């Protein structure tokens with residue numbers, strides 16, 4: 423961990439072959455990018471602030487990530503967020519939210535965990551909001567969500583069934599795809615690059631792009647930036663996760679990229695992993 427020129431703490435993960443990942447720790451405001459963590463609520467699906475309070479908090483280094491083994495390499499970091507007295511006023515449940523972040527030459531792995539340290543059960547939603555950098559969103563296809571049901575947040579959360587062979591983008595999108603497979607591919611034709619998202623414990627996938635009008639209304643997004651971004655989240659939204667006292671929930675997400683040799687229709691995890 424280092425302090426930058428503005429004295430903000432930064433966590434930088436290094437991996438021997440040269441990959442890096444960096445997080446800037448600033449209180450009270452989520453970054454429009456990276457992987458903000460939505461907890462204990464997704465979007466406005468409840469009475470808390472949009473996407474819950476966790477993404478706006480300053481996390482700490484977690485020195486006791488048990489039962490995971492201690493992280494003993496420069497490419498892994500464990501972070502923790504504990505409920506504060508202030509949080510308890512709006513969400514009266516004592517929790518520990520942990521995340522292990524590991525970077526390697528071929529993938530970024532996130533292991534989120536939530537532990538109930540209260541004396542009564544609680545339920546929550548969870549999402550890893552992945553901001554993918556793409557060359558041109560109107561040339562991107564997302565595979566793995568076809569034929570699935572989704573809630574359309576642009577249509578008062580009405581439920582629809584996806585009819586397209588793959589998801590493509592020509593306007594604002596704000597959906598939660600339900601009970602998705604564990605692998606989703608985000609295929610960037612122009613960059614000849616495919617992101618492969620593999621997830622466990624988070625059955626849903628939210629897809630968001632604000633498009634031109636909403637991008638203009640977002641103060642922290644440039645007017646044209648919607649063209650080069652796409653959010654595809656690993657999420658548990660439709661069925662809230664429930665924890666009894668002392669119980670812990672654990673999810674897992676792996677992000678990797680493969681080159682353009684990975685084409686539509688090859689969503690076979692073994693092929694994808696061997697090609698990395």
Ligand SMILES: O=P(O)(O)OC[C@H]1O[C@@H](O)[C@H](O)[C@@H](O)[C@@H]1O
Pocket residue numbers: 465466472473575596628630
């Ligand atoms: O601007 P935020 O809080 O990061 O959220 C972006 C969008 O995220 C979507 O998932 C929500 O359904 C939208 O309502 C929201 O506008």
